[in-house]
Amino acid sequence: MTQDIKLKHQNIARITGVIYLGIIACGIFSEAVVRSGLINHSNGAQTYNNILEHQSLFRLGIVSDILVLFGDIIVSILLYYLLKPISKILALIAASFRLIVVAISGANIFNMLSVLLLVSGTRYLNSFSKEQLESAMLFLFKNHSYGYDVALAFFGIHCLLLGMLIMKSKLIPKMFGIAFIITAICYFLFSFGRFIFPHFANSLYPSILLPPLVTELSLALWLLIKGINTPNIKSIT
Template sequence: METIKTNNEIITNQISLGKAALISGLGLLLMALTVPFAEFYIFPKLISDDPTETVNNILSNKMLFTTSIFLHFITLLCDIVVAWALYIFLKPVMKSFSLLTAWFRLIYTAMYLVALTNLIKILNLVGISAKAEHGELADSVMFYFSSFQLEWSFGLVIFGIYLLLLGYLVYKSSYVPNVFGILLLIAGFGYLTHTLGTFFIPDWDLDFLFFTFFGELIFMVWLLVKGRKLN
């Protein structure tokens, strides 16, 4: 057991701050390309307010729907890598707090994975559609898609807390400009307010908080441009 722990510490110590910044920046960049493509291009083409139309769209474009699932899965893998890389990047600030922060992202990732299983269930349903009543199939598809959105949204509460913790660490660090910590804190408050508002005050229009979500993306640019040059 001690040998495994020692080997893990050696591997971690061999990764410089610059390499950790580059790995996390690339992971965030890939996520910025995968989820938006699924959410803003594929789903609007397939998912409609009309359950029957939605089922017909998915039946006619199974490959496109499957692609959306794998794009989300790639994002899940990137979340794990980013959690690890940012733990290493911010470990010199506060090791235990950085580990706690990483765990919050991993917990969010686990909740994300649970939500994603709903899309896999939809894929299974349309695969056996010939054996199911079309109306019943449509209701089931819409139920699982709504479950995916709801469960993923609930996970964003944990992600918002993660961004608050990450923002604090970045703000306290001596090698990252404080402004990025502030931007991450704002992003964390934005995620929490928007997500909790969706659950508790659904009638309120909180879309104006959308601009706060760019904090992590701006931090990503710094990681790729400046952070990777750290020793």
């Protein structure tokens, strides 16, 4: 393995870390800042007025969601490139599940775009009362949350496979492999729990999503700062 190839892998690892950090930042902004700040799931009137008064912020949240999708596509490919020497099949399946998440999340964004239509003041909406528009808006947000839950189930599979790959490799500390397996369990519990035991799962939010956030943030920082263990690249290729 030449020094140039090792440097190439190191650069790819650091690029992956930078993009992963961008994904996390955009995700936190759109979910924790925009939607959590504007949506009151028990008060349609307040939510409608919040979106009406803060349309620019809401639109920025949608843009952030789209940037997350762009980043996830790139990270899927880069992680596959870095981990395929461990197991090409597992790396390919892991990348495929992350890309499925992109597809589901992309379709889910249309719920948010439909919310903008409800506050657009377009003439064909005059046949609906304000109360009906408020109810429709809450329905769209609920539908969005269901789409998010489905996407998390697929992302849980990605994290499980990623954890297995890291555990088998010597490129990244094995603690990340264990952490990603735990992350997968958290995503499964939250996603399937919201469908089977919604009240119980909701009581765990957002604490159950804290370990995944710490795990993904830690991996992104590790890849950016430390990169991968290049002396071990030769042993797995």
